[in-house]
Amino acid sequence: xxxxxxxxxxxxxxxxxxxxxxxxxxxxxxxxxxxxxxxxxxxxxxxxxxxxxxxxxxxxxxxxxxxxxxxxxxxxxxxxxxxxxxxxxxxxxxxxxxxxxxxxxxxxxxxxxxxxxxxxxxxxxxxxxxxxxxxxxxxxxxxxxxxxxxxxxxxxxxxxxxxxxxxxxxxxxxxxxxxxxxxxxxxxxxxxxxxxxxxxxxxxxxxxxxxxxxxxxxxxxxxxxxxxxxxxxxxxxxxxxxxxxxxxxxxxxxxxxxxxxxxxxxxxxxxxxxxxxxxxxxxxxxxxxxxxxxxxxxxxxxxxxxxxxxxxxxxxxxxxxxxxxxxxxxxxxxxxxxxxxxxxxxxxxxxxxxxxxxxxxxxxxxxxxxxxxxxxxxxxxxxxxxxxxxxxxxxxxxxxxxxxxxxxxxxxxxxxxxxxxxxxxxxxxxxxxxxxxxxxxxxxxxxxxxxxxxxxxxxxxxxxxxxxxxxxxxxxxxxxxxxxxxxxxxxxxxxxxxxxx
Ligand code: SAH
Numbered sequence: 001x002x003x004x005x006x007x008x009x010x011x012x013x014x015x016x017x018x019x020x021x022x023x024x025x026x027x028x029x030x031x032x033x034x035x036x037x038x039x040x041x042x043x044x045x046x047x048x049x050x051x052x053x054x055x056x057x058x059x060x061x062x063x064x065x066x067x068x069x070x071x072x073x074x075x076x077x078x079x080x081x082x083x084x085x086x087x088x089x090x091x092x093x094x095x096x097x098x099x100x101x102x103x104x105x106x107x108x109x110x111x112x113x114x115x116x117x118x119x120x121x122x123x124x125x126x127x128x129x130x131x132x133x134x135x136x137x138x139x140x141x142x143x144x145x146x147x148x149x150x151x152x153x154x155x156x157x158x159x160x161x162x163x164x165x166x167x168x169x170x171x172x173x174x175x176x177x178x179x180x181x182x183x184x185x186x187x188x189x190x191x192x193x194x195x196x197x198x199x200x201x202x203x204x205x206x207x208x209x210x211x212x213x214x215x216x217x218x219x220x221x222x223x224x225x226x227x228x229x230x231x232x233x234x235x236x237x238x239x240x241x242x243x244x245x246x247x248x249x250x251x252x253x254x255x256x257x258x259x260x261x262x263x264x265x266x267x268x269x270x271x272x273x274x275x276x277x278x279x280x281x282x283x284x285x286x287x288x289x290x291x292x293x294x295x296x297x298x299x300x301x302x303x304x305x306x307x308x309x310x311x312x313x314x315x316x317x318x319x320x321x322x323x324x325x326x327x328x329x330x331x332x333x334x335x336x337x338x339x340x341x342x343x344x345x346x347x348x349x350x351x352x353x354x355x356x357x358x359x360x361x362x363x364x365x366x367x368x369x370x371x372x373x374x375x376x377x378x379x380x381x382x383x384x385x386x387x388x389x390x391x392x393x394x395x396x397x398x399x400x401x402x403x404x405x406x407x408x409x410x411x412x413x414x415x416x417x418x419x420x421x422x423x424x425x426x427x428x429x430x431x432x433x434x435x436x437x438x439x440x441x442x443x444x445x446x447x448x449x450x451x452x453x454x455x456x457x458x459x460x461x462x463x464x465x466x467x468x469x470x471x472x473x474x475x476x477x478x479x480x481x482x483x484x485x486x487x488x489x490x491x492x493x494x495x496x497x498x499x500x501x
Contacts, residue, residue, distance in 0.1 A: 008115060011116070011118075013093075014122065018123055020045065021047045021048050024045075024123075037058075039082065039092065057086070072106075076106055076110075083113075083116075126148045130206075130241075132207045132251045133245060137174070138172065143240060145172075146172040166192065167193040173189070179236075182202060182221060182236055186219065186221055199242035206234075206235060211251070211252060261283065261284045261430060261431065262433045264289045267290075289416065305338075307383050307384075308339060308383050312351065313386075335356075365487035384406050388410055416439070434463040434465075436489070437465070457477065461482060464483045465489075467483070482496075
């Protein structure tokens with residue numbers, strides 16, 4: 001009998017690290033970027049999902065404390081099913097996959113069904129979270145080991161923990177999932193004989209910009225945590241290593257008090273704007289708001305040889321044009337007699353990558369300046385192709401109509417993408433947001449909604465690349481706008497310390 005061979009994919013159990021998105025391993029990130037399907041929980045660093053391929057199937061199986069979206073059995077079955085549909089499936093979790101992550105159960109379920117799987121460990125919050133709070137989990141002469149335990153059991157009661165063993169030695173004690181049980185934990189440790197003066201710390205949202213740490217003697221830690229209104233996820237640390245924090249707390253000192261910025265970008269690639277800002281030492285997150293889709297238009301050598309001017313107003317237009325050009329098998333020499341106009345430095349830079357140095361670029365990078373310059377040079381009988389975005393207005397074409405033969409050619413479109421960052425909740429973390437086009441303003445407004453926008457807008461600063469974006473921001477009632485002097489990323493990056501309009 002011939003058995004039909006069924007292609008079965010491999011499931012990669014990947015730990016995403018404790019919160020700082022840069023704390024994923026190189027192997028984890030590579031696998032995430034290649035995945036056909038990602039099955040993920042509520043993550044400490046959701047921005048890592050931005051690394052997924054645009055055609056990757058993303059499935060949320062969030063397990064919040066009391067609100068299980070999908071139970072473990074269902075998740076196991078889902079992984080098995082997806083292995084039948086895709087080649088590379090990533091099961092993605094925060095921290096390390098096997099540290100209270102139920103990764104072992106999932107691996108066993110896969111093994112039972114004969115599904116190939118691999119494990120890519122992650123950096124666990126139980127070690128990295130302490131480190132970012134300036135607490136080494138062990139330290140020669142202070143603590144030669146550690147206990148890491150979960151504070152609650154399946155019935156949501158305090159877990160069956162050997163407090164006596166903990167109280168007896170000098171090992172560091174770390175409790176996960178225990179914020180609601182700090183008082184009970186402290187009491188049980190003291191009842192077991194631990195000194196009430198033992199240093200303790202609770203670290204909330206460790207390794208993220210919202211990290212906060214409270215320290216106190218064991219006897220007072222619960223009161224201090226209540227007073228500080230810390231929120232989960234949080235780690236409880238008890239032991240003498242906590243005292244080292246006084247000298248080693250570099251992360252909170254350097255990072256947490258700094259301002260944070262959000263850069264809206266089109267496409268997946270790291271935006272040059274974010275690169276410039278990071279070079280200035282700014283803390284920047286990026287959010288993809290759109291994707292450029294090229295429209296193939298048909299063009300022949302004979303047609304293009306009749307064109308006198310090609311006008312590009314963005315680097316996306318340049319890319320879309322040359323995509324078509326090359327696909328049609330055209331040789332770049334058929335542009336030999338054609339003059340090329342570019343709106344600004346970014347567009348010219350894109351043209352140079354195709355070996356073309358534009359004949360015309362205005363001093364100021366905006367469309368009115370480009371129109372002025374073109375009017376000086378074009379002749380009435382000349383044919384000018386304006387290679388534009390589909391949703392761009394016809395201002396340039398209208399203005400040039402009396403001066404030459406203008407043909408408008410929509411060659412690309414900026415299509416909005418759905419955000420994988422829960423921006424509605426996270427926008428308040430940002431002191432400023434950078435907008436490089438009007439459509440990203442519209443995107444942000446429709447993604448977070450009017451109320452969230454208005455409350456952010458009270459203090460948040462909008463950084464705008466130019467006039468059109470500023471007008472759009474004003475239309476949405478933005479209160480604090482800073483506009484770049486030049487419509488370039490360098491200029492926009494420089495304007496962080498400039499005055500609000
Ligand atoms: N696999 C994860 C732990 C999952 S259990 C790991 O290796 O880190 C979830 C618990 O982990 C939370 O209740 C909290 O105690 C801890 N935790 C995870 N991320 C955290 C963070 N960024 N800050 C503080 N605690 C965190």
